[in-house]
Amino acid sequence: MVASISDAIYYPVSDTLMVRGEGIYVYDDDGNRYIDCASGTFNLSLGYSHPAVVAAIQKQAESLVHVTSSFQTESVNTLVRQLIAAAPANLVKVHLKVGGGSEANEGAIKMAQHATGRGEVISLFRSHHGQTMMTTSLSGNAFRKAPFPLLYPGSLQVPDPYCLRCFYGQRRDTCGLMCVERIDDFLEYASGGQVAAIILEPISGNGGNIVPPEGYLPRLREFCDEHDIVLIFDEIQTGIGRTGRMFAAEHFGVQPDAITVGKGLGGSGAQIAGILAGERLAGLPAHHHSFTYGANTLAAAAAVATMEIINQPEFLANVRDTGDHIMQRLRDLQRRMPVIGDVRGVGLMIGVELVQPGGAPAVDLTNELARRGLGHGLLLRTSRYGYGNVVKIRPPLILTRDQADEICDGFERVLREVVS
CATH class of the missing domain: 3.90.1150.10 (Aspartate Aminotransferase, domain 1)
Known part of the structure; x- marks a missing residue:
């Protein structure tokens, strides 16, 4: 006892x-x-x-709580349409067969690896992208990795756009966005020459609510295009209205190759997450990233009600x-x-x-x-x-x-x- x-x-x-x-x-x-x-x-x-989320859950529970994601359901279909309509125009695929933000981020990375044939991933200092072994390995905090002897290989962290405590000791008006330009040095000297993706939160969540300076994200988009690197926005925290736009990508005027969503998508606590991806990232076979409670009809119904409210x-x-x-x-x-x-x-x-x-x-x-x-x-x-x-x-x-x-x-x- x-x-x-x-x-x-x-x-x-x-x-x-x-x-x-x-x-x-x-x-x-x-x-x-x-x-x-x-x-x-x-x-x-x-x-x-x-009330709207509770009512949606109650109504859905009366007909179908869960069915395998191999079939269509009305709530999932509606949510997919809502997400595509709200997302940047280049994102035309929705993957809901995940149970949380960690799985969504890991899935987006797998998509990038599958599409590029490369395996390495860049994330930022102070970053936090989840609790799975892959996303823990991508964390920009040593204390999160320290207890685990076997970490996911092929990840490297680069300085974040933290102007108050600039890694390079610069000021924004004269720095020339070194926090983007110097990534070249990491590609040349710290990577294995096989970088598939850069993943970051448009505004850091657990890392300290760091808002990037004007020009940072557009320049990062250009950098990824120049180096044929997939750009993934982790919008688990920033997405679904948190910044006053449906996605933070809108606020910064940038179209990433993928956006991951979760957390606030459930409105009042329904467990749901997803990946929004462009055509380039299509084609990852479903058996490579599919979880039992992904695309759950009950959670999708809650998300549909949430999207209807927040999208106003x-x-x-x-x-x-x-x-x-x-x-x-x-x-x-x-x-x-x-x-x-x-x-x-x-x-x-x-x-x-x-x-x-x-x-x-x-x-x-x-x-x-x-x-x-x-x-x-x-x-x-x-x-x-x-x-x-x-x-x-x-x-x-x-x-x-x-x-x-x-x-x-x-x-x-x-x-x-x-x-x-």
């Missing part, structure tokens, strides 16, 4: 017991209410128990408006509190970087702020699994202006408590 349920659950869990969620709020068994500033695990794009212009406009409002308030706070080194983001994908005097990362303070947030009614998450110094502000996309102010007021209270 175990002493407590916490001893029986393999991974660490809080003593807090959550019992109900509604909109942007979640409630514990003592009746305390919290604003979820992380949208669950960034997957509750429409918040908790959105007024919905996306509200994401941009509330995101801009939070950014303005946090930048005003930054002017008054030097512990905030940077505020950056697009739409409702926002990061607040905390620093020590002199500018060094304030990792301990960042974790303490997130820990104390619970006492102020905020669920907060930090970058790099607690190794980073960025607080991630990514509430459900249904956020109102008043609720945005609730977040900013609470954040200021807990920050002042931590630094006092």
Whole structure:
């Protein structure tokens, strides 16, 4: 017999017991209410128990919960059409036979390898593309790879476009986008000469909410074309409205060769993910990347309802408006509190970087702020699994202006408590 349920659950869990969620709020068994500033695990794009998503799941459950993906179903067919209509025009294939973001990213890489006949993959410093052995190996964080002696071969990481802490010690107005141009050196001296793909998040998720400078992604697109390299956008976190556009690719005006989606596609927590690909990446035999619960009809029905809501212009406009409002308030706070080194983001994908005097990362303070947030009614998450110094502000996309102010007021209270 175990002493407590916490001893029986393999991974660490809080003593807090959550019992109900509604909109942007979640409630514990003592009746305390919290604003979820992380949208669950960034997957509750429409918040908790959105009525349209719940109704879609209930209706679908009455007829067909699951059938093998070898057959067509109405919910999957509808979702495929929605995704193609919303995606960049060059992406005309949808692969839904995956269960989560890690599998979607790994599948896109397999497509690139199959299409090019090459095997190596480039990712960025601080990158995080999943939890499978392949995607763990692609991570730009040594601490994630350290426990595993057998890593996927053929991956290399290059500096990310982190202007605040530029790897090359440059300034954006004079750097000439060295973080793209110097990839040539990695191809020449660090690779095996067989690079199939570059995979990156348009805005880094776990890596610290790094927003690339103007021109970076268009130049990277050109670089990939010059070297016949497949460009994959991991939009597991940035996609499905998070940046105020359906895909972050739109915000930056770039057409990648593939986009991976997941998390927010399920609206209120349905487990679904997918790969959007161009014609060049078509042709990978299904048996090379197919998972039991991929293309699930129940999850697809939830995603269809989610897409219908998020695709409305007024919905996306509200994401941009509330995101801009939070950014303005946090930048005003930054002017008054030097512990905030940077505020950056697009739409409702926002990061607040905390620093020590002199500018060094304030990792301990960042974790303490997130820990104390619970006492102020905020669920907060930090970058790099607690190794980073960025607080991630990514509430459900249904956020109102008043609720945005609730977040900013609470954040200021807990920050002042931590630094006092």
